[in-house]
Structure formats: structure tokens, C-alpha cells
Amino acid sequence: MTSRAPAKTLVLGTRGSKLALVQAETVAGRLRGRGFSVEVRPIKTTAEERPEESLAQIDQRDLFTRQLDEALLRGEIDLAVHSLKDIPTEVPEGIDLVAVPERHEPSDVLVSAERYTLETLPEGALVATSSLRRRAQLLNRRPDLVVVEIRGNVDTRVRKVIVEGHAEAAVLAGAGLARIGHEAPRTTLPHDAVLPAVGQGALAVAMRGDHPLAEKVRELLNDPAAERATRAERAMLGALEGGCRVPVGGYALAEGRKVRLRGRVVSIDGALLYEAEGSGEDPEAVGRGVARDLSEQGAEVVLGEVRRARSGA
Numbered sequence: 377m378t379s380r381a382p383a384k385t386l387v388l389g390t391r392g393s394k395l396a397l398v399q400a401e402t403v404a405g406r407l408r409g410r411g412f413s414v415e416v417r418p419i420k421t422t423a424e425e426r427p428e429e430s431l432a433q434i435d436q437r438d439l440f441t442r443q444l445d446e447a448l449l450r451g452e453i454d455l456a457v458h459s460l461k462d463i464p465t466e467v468p469e470g471i472d473l474v475a476v477p478e479r480h481e482p483s484d485v486l487v488s489a490e491r492y493t494l495e496t497l498p499e500g501a502l503v504a505t506s507s508l509r510r511r512a513q514l515l516n517r518r519p520d521l522v523v524v525e526i527r528g529n530v531d532t533r534v535r536k537v538i539v540e541g542h543a544e545a546a547v548l549a550g551a552g553l554a555r556i557g558h559e560a561p562r563t564t565l566p567h568d569a570v571l572p573a574v575g576q577g578a579l580a581v582a583m584r585g586d587h588p589l590a591e592k593v594r595e596l597l598n599d600p601a602a603e604r605a606t607r608a609e610r611a612m613l614g615a616l617e618g619g620c621r622v623p624v625g626g627y628a629l630a631e632g633r634k635v636r637l638r639g640r641v642v643s644i645d646g647a648l649l650y651e652a653e654g655s656g657e658d659p660e661a662v663g664r665g666v667a668r669d670l671s672e673q674g675a676e677v678v679l680g681e682v683r684r685a686r687s688g689a
């Protein structure tokens with residue numbers, strides 16, 4: 377049976393950055409291809425309202441999602457499209473992540489006019505990133521580097537480094553650059569050196585669980601392999617009580633019935649690095665198992681320090 381095109385226009389909420397809009401339009405395009413009428417509506421989140429502050433210091437876990445969650449719960453938008461790595465491991469009551477569409481390769485990249493790699497960066501070079509996870513892993517490999525803060529959307533960060541010489545290089549997600557078609561000179565940071573953030577490279581579609589089209593949207597947009605892999609990563613992060621702002625990396629791949637996960641916790645100065653791997657059929661169990669292994673190795677000490685630093689102690 378072929379379904380009629382629904383009469384109602386779906387309102388799709390998104391952040392307003394170029395990257396967010398490209399991602400939102402990709403999802404909107406797929407829904408339109410299935411007969412839906414979709415209006416893309418940009419909504420400001422805390423991250424845009426406080427552009428100068430260090431993200432690691434803003435004491436709000438849902439700084440990329442709160443206003444979109446509120447719009448969903450009030451029924452002002454039907455769905456929200458996010459970068460999965462920006463979504464806290466606990467989503468608000470009443471909201472479901474109904475789909476994780478196909479994932480982009482999640483590696484971080486080093487952006488520099490000279491196409492430096494982690495090996496060829498000059499002694500003592502300035503590298504720009506606001507991510508504790510990136511800072512910690514860079515310093516683990518190259519303790520001589522000087523890591524400096526950088527804020528702004530993808531274009532701004534690239535310009536600060538390539539045009540303004542704010543630093544020798546910046547670290548960004550390759551997926552973000554690829555999605556906006558940015559040609560910035562870059563080299564890929566191998567996972568052995570810099571393990572990506574949990575959920576990096578993946579999108580997620582959030583809806584109210586009671587929305588009449590929740591199941592339909594899931595059916596149209598979900599990629600089961602991407603969903604299973606990112607479930608394992610997020611279960612690990614949740615068990616470590618991390619957010620996107622702790623020095624935790626994780627990457628999982630779903631192959632056949634199994635999910636294989638590699639997780640890492642690094643102290644902010646880069647001196648201590650804990651790594652664990654796990655595999656199994658239940659993504660959440662794999663994630664919790666890797667988290668337990670990391671904790672037993674001593675990673676809890678590092679995470680405790682990060683939490684105390686954030687609370688101002």
C-alpha cells in the first residue's frame with residue numbers, strides 16, 4: 377500500500393550554524409523525498425547565546441540542546457536534528473532519539489596551512505581547541521605542544537588559524553568540515569593518537585515519544601549499525617558520568633550482530649591515559665563493560681579531578 381503524502385507540514389528545529397543547517401537540510405531532504413512537507417526552523421541555544429565563554433566552563437550539560445528540547449515538549453517543532461555528540465547521555469523525559477542516520481567517519485583532523493601532522497608540528501607549536509578530550513590526547517602524544525582555547529563555528533575556527541595565525545593548527549571534526557564542503561588543508565588524526573568524541577560524525581533525530589509520526593520517522597531515517605555503535609559509545613560515557621566536556625574518547629563499530637567498542641580516558645595534562653576495549657551483542661552492556669574496565673584501571677581518579685575543577689574547587 378502506498379501512503380498518501382501527509383497534509384501537515386513537519387517543523388524541523390535546528391541550531392542556526394552553517395553546519396547545523398546543512399545537517400538539518402539533509403534530513404529535511406530525505407523526508408521531503410518521502411512525501412513530507414518540511415519547514416526548517418533555526419532556534420538559538422545556550423552555545424550561541426554565550427559565544428565568548430569556554431564551553432568546558434559553561435555549567436550546563438545541554439547547552440546545545442535545551443531550547444530545542446523545550447520547543448519539542450511544547451509542540452512547537454515536530455523533530456529536532458542534532459550532532460549526536462552534542463546530546464547529553466540523558467535525554468529529557470518525554471523525548472526520544474528516534475533515529476541515528478548514517479554516520480560519517482568520525483576522526484578528528486588537524487587543520488593548518490602547512491598540513492602538519494602530529495609528528496611534523498614544530499616543537500612547542502600552538503594548537504587551538506576548546507575540547508578537553510582533544511587537549512588531553514594531543515598532550516599525551518606531544519607534551520611540548522601549547523594548547524590554546526578557540527571558540528566559534530567551523531568557519532570561524534578555520535579562519536582564526538589559517539588566515540589570522542591564532543595558532544599553528546586547530547583540531548576539528550573531519551565530519552563537520554566535510555559536511556559543509558570546507559576545503560581547509562588538513563590531515564587526519566589516527567584513532568590511536570586522538571580517539572574521537574562519543575557520537576562524533578553521527579546525527580540524531582529527536583522527537584516527542586508520543587508524536588504520531590515518531591515510528592514513521594525512525595523507519596525512514598534510522599541506520600541500525602550507526603545506532604547500535606553510538607548506543608554502545610553513549611552507554612560507556614553515561615556510565616562514566618561524562619558529557620561532551622570530559623576527556624573521554626570512544627569509537628564503536630557494529631559488525632553483524634556484534635558491536636566492538638574502544639574507549640579512552642585521559643588526564644587533562646595528558647600524563648595519564650587509560651584505554652579499554654569490549655565487544656558483544658548488546659550495545660549498552662558493551663558500553664557499561666568498557667566503562668567498568670576503565671574505572672577499574674583508575675580512570676575515576678581523572679574524572680573526579682575534572683568534575684572538581686569544573687565545580688570551581
Ligand SMILES: NCc1[nH]cc(CCC(=O)O)c1CC(=O)O
Pocket residue numbers: 459460461462530547548549551552575576577578579
Ligand atoms: N560541538 C560542536 C560540533 N558538534 C559536532 C561537530 C562536528 C560534526 C560531528 O561531529 O558530527 C562540531 C564541531 C567540531 O567538533 O569540529
